[in-house]
Amino acid sequence: MARAAAVVGTGQTRYANRRDDVNIPELAREAASRAIEDAGIDPRDIEAVVIGSGPEVFEGVNRPDLWVGSALGQAGRPVTRIQTGGTSGAGATIAAFYHVASGLHDVVLAVSYEKLSDGIPSYSFSTLSDPFWDxxxxxxxxxLVGLQSCQYLARHAPKVREDHGAMVAVKNRKNAMRNPYAQLQMEITVDDVMNSSPVASPIKALDCCPLSDGAAALVIAEERRAKKMASRPAWFAGLGACSESPYAPNIDMAYPESCVRAAQLAYQMAWIYDPVRELDVAEIFEAFSFQELIWTEALGLCNPGEGGRMVESGVTAMEGEFPINPSGGVLSANPIGASGMIRQIEAAMQVMGKAGAHQLPGVRKSLAHSWGGVVQFSTVTIFAGEL
Amino acid sequence: MAAAEDKKMFLVIESGNVAQPFRWSAGTYGSKFLTEIRDNKKFWGIKCPKCGKVYVPIRSVCGPCYAEMTELVPVSDEGNLITFSVVSFGFVDPSTGKQKPVPYGYAVIKLDGADSYLIHYIDETDPEKLKAGMRVRAVFEEDGKRTGSMMDIKHFELI
Structure with a gap:
């Protein structure tokens, strides 16, 4: 049986399209120092470090774990690096949770970062796929997400429409105005999104996340230490991670099995039967607007085909019955290797009551989601304010 | 600090035009798949002994069954459009160094006789003219110009 563990401190950098004032270790340390300070501990209390970051080729470096860890307190401690694309950051948190839940360590630091401005993403992304087939x-x-969004819209038309994606983009950029770390804080209209330049149909410029430099970090502690460190820790109540074979016959990008399964595993572990009633808020990895609709369905927060209605009726707005991405989500900042952890941090902060201007009232349980690869990796994390 | 000052203060180093050559092995079945397209303009799939599903392009393991596949089966050069995107931003193909002209049609295709999906170009750049389920056919590169790569298929066209 796993030991209880909780997030006791979090740290984020401001997300920007370019941070020339820091190199990669300095960027990562900025978030790590803030998390350690937020937890109110001495850096020497950290027993192990887990690092998450995206493909090395994004920054044109190789094995950053060789030189990033020293800035994060790796000296004399075990260090692990996780790399699963978009789920790297969430994966680092999950690995750090294992360190604590297993009983091996009491206090562990997880750090994630991406510095996309160091490279040219359209070059590096083109090398990610299989050299023969894709x-x-x-x-x-x-x-890729154009293919996914097209499949989704075709399946649920006319119930789900292209402007439902635009509504997500409007909502999340507006939510971001209350988040001091967000990169894109914009008041835009559905028409602005619909009239923005085409990128990959049905995706238009304002349906896309920005490219970001940024880092995130969190401190995880076992029960006794957690209760001392934080007045209201964010307890890990449920975890689910699942990958699927991207080349398998009949893979369904519009209702990805890895996400459905990860959610089921997390709900089972957290004893959640009716997620939309039992959870209070979700932070979802929507790199492109249509994905918020797709993941909302795959996470079981509404029925398939109901994603459009969720945003149109205001259910998922900041003031709605089930707010999604009060932080502004990935549409407002996407340091890829960190984005999954940022969702967990935002979900944990809601439970801890530390989300500042975008804090929702009375959050007891929250959900964080991330996806990676060619929509083949999914993670779901559930936090609770009470053990 | 003013933005102009920032720029003067923080140094960056640039890599210049770096090139690093690689060579990738296609494997036994991958080689067969690509040489059949090059030499005979024919598609082959591979069948899972457990679930009976046919993979195109050829892979050696059925992921869900975790079973090794060895049985080759012929498949058609025609099939169905599963989903698509008309892409409007260009990129440099890392295999050739050439810039891809935009817009272009990007498609997921299921060939007749296959169960898995193939990624390729579709020769249509108006998303209004494309619909999932449409019939498509492979258009091969001319004889003598095929080199044993997926680019030996120029694109797929609507039938």
Whole structure:
């Protein structure tokens, strides 16, 4: 049986399209120092470090774990690096949780970062796919998610429409105005999104996340220490991670099995039967607007085909019955390797009551989601304010 | 600190035009798949002994069954459009160094006789003219110009 563990401190950098004032270790340390300070502990209390970051080729470096860890207190401690694309950051948190839940360590630091401005993403993304079968046909995540969004819209038309994606983009950029770390804080209209330049149909410029430099970190502690460190720790109540075979016959990008399964595992562990009633808020990895609708369905927060209604009726707005991405989500900042952890941090902060201007009232349980690869990796984390 | 000052103060180093050559092995079945397209303009799939599903392009393991596949089966050069995106931002193909002209059609295709999906270009750049389920056919590169790569198929066209 796993030991109880909780997030006791979090740290984020401001997300920006370019941070020339810091190199990679300095960027990562900025978040790590803030998390350690937020937990109110001495850096020497950290017993192990887990690092998450995206593909090395994004920054044109190799094995950053060789030189990032020293800035994060790795000296004399075990260090692990996780790399599963978009789920790297969430994966680092999950690995750090294992360190504590297993009883091996009492206090563990998880740090994630990405510095996309160091490279040219359209070049590096083009090398991510298999060199024989998939390479050369596209670059970047937008064409892939264009395929996914097209499949989703075709399946649920006319119930789900293209402007439902635009409504997500409007909502999340507006939510971001209350988040001091967000990169894109914009008041835009559905028409602005619909009229923005085409990128990869049905995705248009304002349906896309920005490219970001940024880092995130959190401190996880076992029960006794956690209760001392934080007045209201965010307890890990449920975890689910699942991957699927991206080349398998009949893979369904519009209702991805890895996400459905990860959610089921997390709900089972957290004893959640009716997620939309039992949870209070969700932070979802929507790199492109249509994905918020797709993941909302795959996470079981509404029935398939109901994603459009969720945003149109205001259910998922900041003031709605089930707010999604009060932080502004990935549409407002996407340091890829960190984005999954940022969702967990935002979900944990809601439970801890530390989300500042975008804090929702009375959050008892929250959900954080992330996806990676060619929509083949999914993670779901559930936090609770009470053990 | 003013933005102009920032720029003067913080140094960056640039890599310049770096090139690093690689060579990738296609494997036994991958080689067969690509040489059949190059030499005979024919598609082959591979069948899972457990679930009976046919993979195109060829892979050696069925992921869900975790079973090794060895049985090759012929498949058609025609199939159905599963989903698509008309892409409007270009990129440099890392295999050739060439810039891809935009817009272009990007598609997921299921060939007749196959169960898995193939990624390729579709020769249509108006998303209004494309619909899932449409019939498509492979258009091969001319004889003598095929080199044993997926680019030996120029694109798929609507039938």
């Amino acid at each position: 390479r050369g046909f596209s670059s970047g995540a937008a064409p």
